Amino acid sequence: MTDTRMITTTQGLQELAGRLQTEPIFACDLEADSLHRYQEKVCLLQFSTPDFSALVDPLAVPDLSPLAAIMANPAIRKVFHGADYDVRSLHRDFGIEIKNIFDTMIACQFLGEKELGLAAALRKRFGVELDKQFQKADWSRRPLSPEMLAYAVKDTCFLIDFYRQVAGELQTKGRLAWVAEECSFLEQVRVSVREKGPLFLRFKGASRFDPRTLAVLEELLRFRDEQARRMDRPHFKVIGNETLAELAVKRPQKVTDFVGIKGLTENSVQRHGSGLLRAISKGCAIPEAELPRYPLPLRPDRDPRKDERLQRLKRWREKRAGELALDPGILANNTLLEALAELPDGASVGAVIPRNWQRQLFADELARQLG
Numbered sequence: 001m002t003d004t005r006m007i008t009t010t011q012g013l014q015e016l017a018g019r020l021q022t023e024p025i026f027a028c029d030l031e032a033d034s035l036h037r038y039q040e041k042v043c044l045l046q047f048s049t050p051d052f053s054a055l056v057d058p059l060a061v062p063d064l065s066p067l068a069a070i071m072a073n074p075a076i077r078k079v080f081h082g083a084d085y086d087v088r089s090l091h092r093d094f095g096i097e098i099k100n101i102f103d104t105m106i107a108c109q110f111l112g113e114k115e116l117g118l119a120a121a122l123r124k125r126f127g128v129e130l131d132k133q134f135q136k137a138d139w140s141r142r143p144l145s146p147e148m149l150a151y152a153v154k155d156t157c158f159l160i161d162f163y164r165q166v167a168g169e170l171q172t173k174g175r176l177a178w179v180a181e182e183c184s185f186l187e188q189v190r191v192s193v194r195e196k197g198p199l200f201l202r203f204k205g206a207s208r209f210d211p212r213t214l215a216v217l218e219e220l221l222r223f224r225d226e227q228a229r230r231m232d233r234p235h236f237k238v239i240g241n242e243t244l245a246e247l248a249v250k251r252p253q254k255v256t257d258f259v260g261i262k263g264l265t266e267n268s269v270q271r272h273g274s275g276l277l278r279a280i281s282k283g284c285a286i287p288e289a290e291l292p293r294y295p296l297p298l299r300p301d302r303d304p305r306k307d308e309r310l311q312r313l314k315r316w317r318e319k320r321a322g323e324l325a326l327d328p329g330i331l332a333n334n335t336l337l338e339a340l341a342e343l344p345d346g347a348s349v350g351a352v353i354p355r356n357w358q359r360q361l362f363a364d365e366l367a368r369q370l371g
Contacts, residue, residue, distance in 0.1 A: 003052035004153055008060040016047070016054050017066035023049050025077040027159035030086050031139040031152060038232045042093045043139035048156035055152055059142065064094045074099040079163045081105050081118045081155075083186055092191045101183045104159060107166040110175045110182075112325035118155065125165060126158050178357040185355075198292055199225065205245060211291035216283030217248035218292060223279040227272060239263070239272065251280050310341040312369045320362070332358065340366060 007013050020026055027048040034040035045056040045064075058064060070076060071090070078098055080086055082105040090096040108116050115121070122128040134151040144152075170176040199221035200206040200214050209217060221244065228238045243263035250261070255273050258264050314337060321328040339352045349367045353359045 005052070005054045006149070007054055007056040010061055010063070010066075013056060013061050013064070014066050016056065017070055019052075020047065020049075020067075020070050021073070021076070023076060025049070025079065025160060025163075027079040027156040027163075028086070029080065029152075029155040029159075030089060031137075032085075032089060033138055033140040035136050035234060036138040036237075037140060038228045038234060040089075040234075041140070042089050044144070044152055046152050046156040048153070048159065050160055053153050053157050055149060058093070059140065064096065068094070068096050071096050071098045076100060077102055079104060079159045081121070081159060081162070082116075083183075084189055087186060087189050088191045098187055101187055102163055102167070102179070103183050103186060104162050104166055106182050106186070107163075107170060107179050109327065109330050110179050111166060111169055111173070112327075121162065122154070122158055125162060128154065128158060130154055178355075181355055181357055200292070200294070203244075204241065207294045207296070209248065209294065211293050212284070213248050214292045214294060215286045216251055216280055217244065219279040219283040220244045220247055220276065223272075223275050227275070239268065239276075247276060247280065248283075251284060252277070253280070306341045309370055310337060312371075313337045313340060313366070316365065316369050320365070332362070340370065343370065 005012070005016070007016055027046075029046045030042050031044040031046075032040050033043050042058055045058065047054045047056070056064070056067075071078065077100050079102050081103065083098075083101055083103045087098055087101070090098065104121070105116050105118075108121060113121075115124075119130040119132065122130060131147065131151050134148055137148060139148070167176060170179055194202070198214075198218055200209075200218050203217065203221065206214060206217060220239075224235055224239050224244065228235045231238065240263045243261060246261055246263075250257075252258055252261070254277070255269065258269050258273060258276075313332075317328045317332050317337065321331045324331065336353065336358075340349065343349065343352065349370070350359045350363050353363060353366070
């Protein structure tokens with residue numbers, strides 16, 4: 001790498017786009033502020049080619065349309081490490097779609113690597129250390145420190161060499177096409193739109209609560225959401241889930257009752273105490289007939305034949321994954337095995353296998369497991 005630029009103007013972005021469109025391959029990454037803001041956003045983009053690196057500040061240049069055609073160009077390879085979040089975020093914030101992705105983390109999975117993080121990979125392959133203090137940094141802060149910028153550049157400047165190494169190893173193992181197919185599926189992921197409904201439906205552990213506790217929990221969650229939005233902070237930095245659960249169960253009635261509640265500091269009681277008490281009181285006042293109930297999923301009748309088939313499939317998966325030195329979930333996830341176990345006699349196994357590489361390699365083996 002001989003050149004690094006910080007892009008903070010439209011002209012600079014257009015110049016970068018012009019340069020990238022002549023490249024056959026570049027590496028890409030992004031930094032966001034999900035640990036620091038109510039609504040996360042992309043705060044920095046990093047690009048590297050074999051000859052230069054560039055950092056794009058989307059807070060200074062919010063219109064990234066000059067990059068859209070390049071990212072969607074299937075003739076240019078884009079190398080990421082752990083691209084799922086990046087693909088979703090770039091589409092959510094800028095409508096950018098990405099074609100011809102190569103994800104080095106997926107490559108590591110199909111090589112049977114135990115440690116999949118970029119820091120571990122760079123240490124193992126290049127002897128490079130990433131400063132972990134910046135993994136949870138607030139990337140919406142300006143100005144960014146020289147140390148943060150250096151960390152950001154390291155995230156991409158080794159990726160092309162990394163790609164060349166793992167692509168060669170995959171080719172030797174006959175698995176390069178497997179990774180290419182997985183990456184093509186990755187290009188299609190998008191941020192899911194949350195359906196409207198009670199907040200407690202997205203609260204881990206809420207299914208075990210009785211209706212009154214659910215009612216109090218719902219009011220507490222609404223209060224926290226209002227505060228998080230007002231403060232522009234993520235929910236967990238306002239009040240943690242464990243604290244809300246304890247409040248919903250114990251239902252303190254006055255400020256002194258907050259003593260002993262895990263996670264409630266003196267500062268948080270001063271800031272949120274009265275609001276928490278109002279939320280608890282509101283939940284306690286809901287009439288019995290109007291109390292919410294957690295919707296329990298319908299449990300289908302047990303099918304001994306399906307259960308026996310599923311166990312055979314799982315034993316096959318463990319054996320084959322061991323032979324290939326792969327994580328069993330990479331070889332075939334539980335959703336696929338369950339779909340196979342439910343197939344009626346005579347049905348095509350290939351019809352429920354989503355990946356070509358899985359069909360080509362294992363369809364006959366899987367069919368034999370079904371008996």
